[in-house]
Amino acid sequence: MFNCINSIDAYIYSNDKYNATLYLNKFAKLLRNIPDSSKQNTVAFSKDIETLKLYIELEELRNENKFQITMHLDNELMENDYKVPPLIIQPFVENAIQHGLKNKDTNGGLLEIRIKKFEDKIEYNIQDNGIGRKAAGQIAQNKQKSCGMQSSFDRIRLFNKERASSVKITDIYKNSKARGTLISATLKII
Numbered sequence: 001m002f003n004c005i006n007s008i009d010a011y012i013y014s015n016d017k018y019n020a021t022l023y024l025n026k027f028a029k030l031l032r033n034i035p036d037s038s039k040q041n042t043v044a045f046s047k048d049i050e051t052l053k054l055y056i057e058l059e060e061l062r063n064e065n066k067f068q069i070t071m072h073l074d075n076e077l078m079e080n081d082y083k084v085p086p087l088i089i090q091p092f093v094e095n096a097i098q099h100g101l102k103n104k105d106t107n108g109g110l111l112e113i114r115i116k117k118f119e120d121k122i123e124y125n126i127q128d129n130g131i132g133r134k135a136a137g138q139i140a141q142n143k144q145k146s147c148g149m150q151s152s153f154d155r156i157r158l159f160n161k162e163r164a165s166s167v168k169i170t171d172i173y174k175n176s177k178a179r180g181t182l183i184s185a186t187l188k189i190i
Contacts, residue, residue, distance in 0.1 A: 004030075007062045023061050030054040034087070042083035042190070045122070049073065049115075052090055059097050067101040067109030074116040083190050084122065085155050089113075091148030092126045092183045100130020100181055117189070124185040132178025133171055152185075160188050 004027045011020035033051040056069050093113065101109035114125040130136070153167050160166050166186040172179045 003062060004058055007058075019061065023058065026054055026058055026061070030058065040086060043086045045080075045082040045084050046078050048084050048086060048088065049078070051087065052093065055090055056093065059094075063097075063102065066107050067097070067104075067111060069111045069113070071113045072115070076117050077115060077122060082122065084187055085159050088152060088155060088159075088187070089124050089126065089185060091152045092124075092185070095149050096126055096128040096130065096181065096183070099136035100128040100132070103131045103136060120189050122187045122189060124187070125182065126185075127172070127180060127182040129172075129180040132173075133169070133181055135178060156185055156187060160186070 004023070008020055008023050008027065011017075011023060030051065033047070033054065053071070056071075060067075060069060093111070096111050101111060108129075110129045112125075112127045114123075114127075116123050156166055168184045170182040170184070172182055
């Protein structure tokens with residue numbers, strides 16, 4: 001939230017009224033969605049995706065098109081009233097942006113989110129072409145550690161009633177160089 005407020009302030013300071021208003025309206029809508037969602041153990045899948053899209057739009061505005069985000073959704077998931085824990089993959093998306101894509105030396109970052117129904121499960125795949133976990137870890141050594149990803153790991157494990165988490169993180173390499181990260185998570189449909 002602090003980053004959002006700083007971005008709005010920067011637009012106001014530079015007298016960019018259009019983007020300040022656009023950003024503020026999206027931020028206000030996100031702020032309305034988060035408390036509504038966080039009061040509940042589960043929310044409709046479509047509501048969770050709406051909140052995730054708002055977060056993504058704010059990040060795209062704030063980072064001035066340094067990266068591109070695509071989202072591919074299984075239509076059946078949007079058309080049915082499936083329930084999921086609120087904001088369940090937002091920390092994974094945030095981590096990909098903050099640690100993988102923002103630290104790239106060049107523009108051209110890509111974040112691809114694929115969500116599909118498979119049998120009695122929802123499969124989430126979040127893949128970036130960022131700097132990789134090892135390089136991101138070296139940069140983040142002196143920064144405050146985020147608890148969001150661990151919280152999502154634990155929430156998915158509890159939601160699925162499993163001992164081990166249904167989340168897998170894979171480092172992507174090309175020609176022995178880190179080229180991004182893939183996070184795969186599976187939720188049981190209820």
